Amino acid sequence: MSPAHKIPQSVLVVIHSAALDVLLIERTDSPGYWQSVTGSKDALTESWVDTATREVQEETGIDVHAPGCALVDWQFENVYDIYPHYRHRYAPGVARNTERVFGLCVLADQPITLSPREHTAWRWLPWQEAARACGSASNAWAIEQLPQRQKLRLSAAQSGA
Numbered sequence: 001m002s003p004a005h006k007i008p009q010s011v012l013v014v015i016h017s018a019a020l021d022v023l024l025i026e027r028t029d030s031p032g033y034w035q036s037v038t039g040s041k042d043a044l045t046e047s048w049v050d051t052a053t054r055e056v057q058e059e060t061g062i063d064v065h066a067p068g069c070a071l072v073d074w075q076f077e078n079v080y081d082i083y084p085h086y087r088h089r090y091a092p093g094v095a096r097n098t099e100r101v102f103g104l105c106v107l108a109d110q111p112i113t114l115s116p117r118e119h120t121a122w123r124w125l126p127w128q129e130a131a132r133a134c135g136s137a138s139n140a141w142a143i144e145q146l147p148q149r150q151k152l153r154l155s156a157a158q159s160g161a
Contacts, residue, residue, distance in 0.1 A: 005091040006040050008082065010099045011052045013037040013071075014142050015060065017108040020150060022130035022143055025059065025119040033135040034123075036142070038099070048073060048100045056104060060122070061113030068107040072153055074145075076101045078138040101142050103149050 014036045015023040024034040039055035046054075052071060053064050064071040078099040082090060112122050125133060131143040 005094070006089045007042075007044060008040075008090055008094050008097040009044075009051075010038055010040040010097055011048060011055055011102060012078070012099050012139060012142055013052050013056055013102045013104050014139075014146065015056070015062065015104045015106060016127065016146055016150075017110075017124070018105060018150075019108065020127040020146050021108070021124045022127050022146070023060070023106075023110075023112065024123055024125060024130055024133055025114065026121040027135075028116070028118055028120050030135070031120070034133045035135055036139050038139075040097075048102075052100075052102045052104075059115050059118055062104070062106060062110060064104060068110075070105040070153065072103045072105075072149070074101045074103060074142075074149065078141075080138060099138060101138075103142075103146070103153070105150075105153065 024036065027033045027035065037056050037059045039051065039059070041051045056062050056064055062069065078101065079096055080099065082095055082097050087095060114122060127143055127146045131140045134140040134143065
């Protein structure tokens with residue numbers, strides 16, 4: 001059950017292939033607005049990882065625990081002002097949101113099943129094009145970090161960390 005007001009803590013999950021193609025999804029309520037998976041915690045006690053896992057499943061149908069998937073918490077948070085036209089969703093006086101950033105590497109042929117109440121279309125783009133296509137500056141920034149994040153992930157995997 002969702003709380004009466006949205007919790008001002010959310011995740012941003014950049015879904016990508018090993019070749020750094022990025023999955024973007026188009027919002028139902030804003031045609032032409034492309035983004036990565038985003039979503040708020042359902043409860044203050046829900047962990048960031050649990051929120052990311054749930055949101056990816058709800059919005060794309062991807063199981064982050066499936067073979068070939070690697071969810072990585074980037075240990076980074078964006079803090080930004082909530083757009084005035086969305087503030088009614090939050091408790092009175094709440095004007096800022098904290099967004100935790102994750103990367104999710106998936107197989108290149110990963111099937112996608114959108115939630116039609118949230119998104120109308122999806123597409124894979126090379127990371128540079130995906131960054132330019134995003135409607136959110138924090139989302140574009142996260143996508144621009146992919147090459148370096150991928151190197152770190154692969155280095156950690158090779159060292160057994």
